[in-house]
Amino acid sequence: MTAPTREQILSAAARLYGEHGFRGTTTRAVAEAAGVNEVTLFRIFGSKENLIVEAMRAHGVPVDVGTLPAEPDDPERELTAWATQSRQVLLSMRSMIIQAMSDAEQHPEMPKCVAKGGEAAYEAIRAYFGRLRDAGFIPADTDVHGAGSLLIGALFHDVMSRGVMPQAFPPAADAPATYARLTLRALGFDAHVRKARRRAS
Amino acid sequence: MTAPTREQILSAAARLYGEHGFRGTTTRAVAEAAGVNEVTLFRIFGSKENLIVEAMRAHGVPVDVGTLPAEPDDPERELTAWATQSRQVLLSMRSMIIQAMSDAEQHPEMPKCVAKGGEAAYEAIRAYFGRLRDAGFIPADTDVHGAGSLLIGALFHDVMSRGVMPQAFPPAADAPATYARLTLRALGFDAHVRKARRRAS
DNA sequence: TTAGTATGCAAGCAATTACTTGCACACGAC
DNA sequence: GTCGTGTGCAAGTAATTGCTTGCATACTAA
Numbered sequence: 298m299t300a301p302t303r304e305q306i307l308s309a310a311a312r313l314y315g316e317h318g319f320r321g322t323t324t325r326a327v328a329e330a331a332g333v334n335e336v337t338l339f340r341i342f343g344s345k346e347n348l349i350v351e352a353m354r355a356h357g358v359p360v361d362v363g364t365l366p367a368e369p370d371d372p373e374r375e376l377t378a379w380a381t382q383s384r385q386v387l388l389s390m391r392s393m394i395i396q397a398m399s400d401a402e403q404h405p406e407m408p409k410c411v412a413k414g415g416e417a418a419y420e421a422i423r424a425y426f427g428r429l430r431d432a433g434f435i436p437a438d439t440d441v442h443g444a445g446s447l448l449i450g451a452l453f454h455d456v457m458s459r460g461v462m463p464q465a466f467p468p469a470a471d472a473p474a475t476y477a478r479l480t481l482r483a484l485g486f487d488a489h490v491r492k493a494r495r496r497a498s
Numbered sequence: 499m500t501a502p503t504r505e506q507i508l509s510a511a512a513r514l515y516g517e518h519g520f521r522g523t524t525t526r527a528v529a530e531a532a533g534v535n536e537v538t539l540f541r542i543f544g545s546k547e548n549l550i551v552e553a554m555r556a557h558g559v560p561v562d563v564g565t566l567p568a569e570p571d572d573p574e575r576e577l578t579a580w581a582t583q584s585r586q587v588l589l590s591m592r593s594m595i596i597q598a599m600s601d602a603e604q605h606p607e608m609p610k611c612v613a614k615g616g617e618a619a620y621e622a623i624r625a626y627f628g629r630l631r632d633a634g635f636i637p638a639d640t641d642v643h644g645a646g647s648l649l650i651g652a653l654f655h656d657v658m659s660r661g662v663m664p665q666a667f668p669p670a671a672d673a674p675a676t677y678a679r680l681t682l683r684a685l686g687f688d689a690h691v692r693k694a695r696r697r698a699s
Numbered sequence: 700t701t702a703g704t705a706t707g708c709a710a711g712c713a714a715t716t717a718c719t720t721g722c723a724c725a726c727g728a729c
Numbered sequence: 730g731t732c733g734t735g736t737g738c739a740a741g742t743a744a745t746t747g748c749t750t751g752c753a754t755a756c757t758a759a
Contacts, residue, residue, distance in 0.1 A: 399600035412662040419666040443676040450655030461613040465620035475644040483684035
């Protein structure tokens with residue numbers, strides 16, 4: 298099989314899967330969207346199941362989860378930037394995440410493909426919060442584990458549910474900053490600590 | 499149509515919808531699960547679409563969202579209890595919420611049925627946080643709006659994603675208490691404030 | 700040139716599925 | 730008794746869908 302053909306099919310399949318889920322994604326539709334004959338799908342991938350799984354493996358995980366500085370300087374600004382970026386990535390994956398969750402019973406591999414991004418994001422902030430603690434921005438006895446869940450949960454829920462209950466969220470433009478600020482406060486970080494450390498450094 | 503028959507069908511349809519979504523819920527399966535002939539479905543509800551929508555209207559919204567005291571006394575305990583309760587309700591609706599979100603494009607009414615519970619929960623904590631503020635438990639300039647989103651987001655994400663990425667959450671037993679404690683800290687509530695107010699009252 | 704490979708096209712098959720029709724049966728109200 | 734109502738049952742229809750087969754065509758490497 299030539300590479301471009303295979304890639305056309307995979308990306309078409311991933312897109313349609315996000316829109317219609319497993320059952321709703323017909324092999325005919327994938328073929329048409331990829332500009333390819335339906336028979337070609339089966340020749341290359343063997344079955345619909347295999348095709349969709351391959352498509353998720355190829356397009357289900359975002360390439361880059363947001364970056365956080367190795368040496369924290371301005372936690373509120375840095376965390377806001379990360380939250381904004383992560384929210385954007387989540388938003389672009391929203392429909393695929395939902396479909397993968399809804400197909401979990403019949404096709405357990407799918408949510409696993411999507412979960413990797415979440416795990417990576419969680420590891421990233423947990424490590425960053427650890428750095429904040431080591432650098433003295435937040436108290437030593439802080440629950441960085443729970444705070445990470447809190448922030449990611451807020452971003453996740455925001456992306457998933459804002460569409461159906463907008464009044465339960467801060468205005469979209471302020472949301473990442475709000476979540477970042479509140480999470481930092483939950484971690485024991487406030488203006489006084491920051492000032493103190495800045496003076497010291 | 500006799501009431502028991504209708505109710506059997508609706509609850510069977512709601513259950514199967516939660517397990518398999520719209521496309522996966524066949525009228526044959528609903529009829530069999532309800533112990534009723536398939537033709538009866540169409541005689542009563544006219545179409546599959548109408549049947550499922552009715553089922554969601556009847557079983558898609560939880561009867562009681564957790565209660566929060568009108569006069570706050572011990573915020574951490576009260577909020578933990580509420581979070582525990584709400585998490586349980588969310589958990590029982592998990593599959594239906596996911597399917598409703600995944601069917602949103604083709605059937606926009608469905609997520610609306612489910613969203614009502616979320617809106618009510620959000621209103622409940624926001625009001626409670628307002629009471630905490632009025633009672634002096636937390637500073638007057640606190641962002642009760644954002645804190646509500648934060649807490650509900652953590653619970654939502656916990657319920658939706660713990661299954662696929664368990665290491666990104668506190669142990670299930672501690673989770674509601676953790677989220678409640680951190681949210682209160684984000685609100686500016688800590689032991690000192692509580693002690694001070696207790697002495698005063 | 701030749702052989703192999705990748706793809707297209709036309710057709711079809713078997714299973715599923717939403718929905719219909721026609722008829723029979725039971726039961727309660729009058 | 731009888732009449733209307735709610736239900737069951739058997740059968741069927743038209744559309745969709747995953748997947749296959751047979752054959753033709755284009756391109757590439759030896």
